[in-house]
Amino acid sequence: MSGPISQADSAASIEEKTEPALRSSFELYPSRVAVVGNTQVRRALPKRQRRTIGAWCFADHFGPETLNGKRGMEVGPHPHIGLQTATWLIEGEIVHRDSLGSEQPIYPGQLNLMTAGKGVTHSEEFSGRKITSMHGIQLWVAQPDATRNGEPAFEHHDAIPEATFDNASAKVFLGSFGGATSSARTDTPIVGIEATLGIGSSVFELRKDFEYGLIVLQGMVGFQSHIIAPGNLAYFGADRYELPLTAREPTTFLLIGGAPFPNNPLMWWNFVARNHEEITQAYSDWQSRAERFGQLSSSLDRIEAPKPQFM
Numbered sequence: 001m002s003g004p005i006s007q008a009d010s011a012a013s014i015e016e017k018t019e020p021a022l023r024s025s026f027e028l029y030p031s032r033v034a035v036v037g038n039t040q041v042r043r044a045l046p047k048r049q050r051r052t053i054g055a056w057c058f059a060d061h062f063g064p065e066t067l068n069g070k071r072g073m074e075v076g077p078h079p080h081i082g083l084q085t086a087t088w089l090i091e092g093e094i095v096h097r098d099s100l101g102s103e104q105p106i107y108p109g110q111l112n113l114m115t116a117g118k119g120v121t122h123s124e125e126f127s128g129r130k131i132t133s134m135h136g137i138q139l140w141v142a143q144p145d146a147t148r149n150g151e152p153a154f155e156h157h158d159a160i161p162e163a164t165f166d167n168a169s170a171k172v173f174l175g176s177f178g179g180a181t182s183s184a185r186t187d188t189p190i191v192g193i194e195a196t197l198g199i200g201s202s203v204f205e206l207r208k209d210f211e212y213g214l215i216v217l218q219g220m221v222g223f224q225s226h227i228i229a230p231g232n233l234a235y236f237g238a239d240r241y242e243l244p245l246t247a248r249e250p251t252t253f254l255l256i257g258g259a260p261f262p263n264n265p266l267m268w269w270n271f272v273a274r275n276h277e278e279i280t281q282a283y284s285d286w287q288s289r290a291e292r293f294g295q296l297s298s299s300l301d302r303i304e305a306p307k308p309q310f311m
């Protein structure tokens with residue numbers, strides 16, 4: 001999926017800031033509603049006050065949406081640099097196609113992970129098979145300097161390891177959690193899980209060197225006196241060794257985390273870079289159909305880049 005970044009992504013206001021009594025910081029943000037292709041999304045990340053969580057730099061929660069005969073998600077060919085896209089579905093189906101020659105349907109509980117590096121083109125397409133609903137999340141991971149100018153790559157994982165806890169379970173799609181480890185590529189210390197919480201409480205063990213974000217997909221999560229609902233991003237700062245959560249109904253949420261990202265990534269449109277010059281070059285290269293983005297033929301229209309405001 002495309003996830004163009006615009007100035008509106010920095011406009012959301014913070015609802016709550018650190019309480020001194022807490023061991024580490026807790027912040028609760030509203031998501032911003034945006035439209036990507038033919039789909040309405042709730043953009044949880046980035047925020048002006050919170051650009052990254054570990055190397056996670058972007059999160060679009062789409063659905064649940066009943067399609068009523070409408071086609072599934074469709075986003076035409078567009079480029080990326082300097083990031084990995086991670087697609088995770090709860091319901092529905094999307095076909096990923098890219099300039100590496102990949103053509104990969106994804107179903108709930110599977111991971112599509114595309115590494116852009118110096119440049120790649122991809123599209124999200126409708127399989128043509130009848131699907132009744134779409135629900136999922138599109139995430140971006142900023143690449144570190146060591147790999148961000150490297151070759152693009154694509155991985156599909158249909159066997160996702162699971163960890164079980166008292167009253168909870170977790171599908172570990174990136175990194176390690178609760179004794180389960182994903183085989184998917186990671187370029188920085190990072191974790192991503194889909195957790196399911198039964199009615200009652202559960203305590204998750206955390207890494208003290210990681211910061212974490214929580215996005216509820218279905219149900220609601222209680223943390224101390226706070227309710228975290230779909231449409232919120234909850235942020236938990238580093239130095240927290242456990243996360244006690246409660247649920248009044250069966251609840252599914254995403255927990256993403258990692259070591260605080262050392263660089264301040266500059267995000268513009270579908271590009272993650274470090275400075276304006278890199279963005280300007282990527283813009284020009286996409287507009288001139290330069291070799292770095294490869295070739296992808298698609299029945300969907302190619303997406304043209306808006307001109308950077310700083311050019």
Ligand code: MN
Pocket residue numbers: 001002003078080085122270
């Ligand atoms: Mn994309």
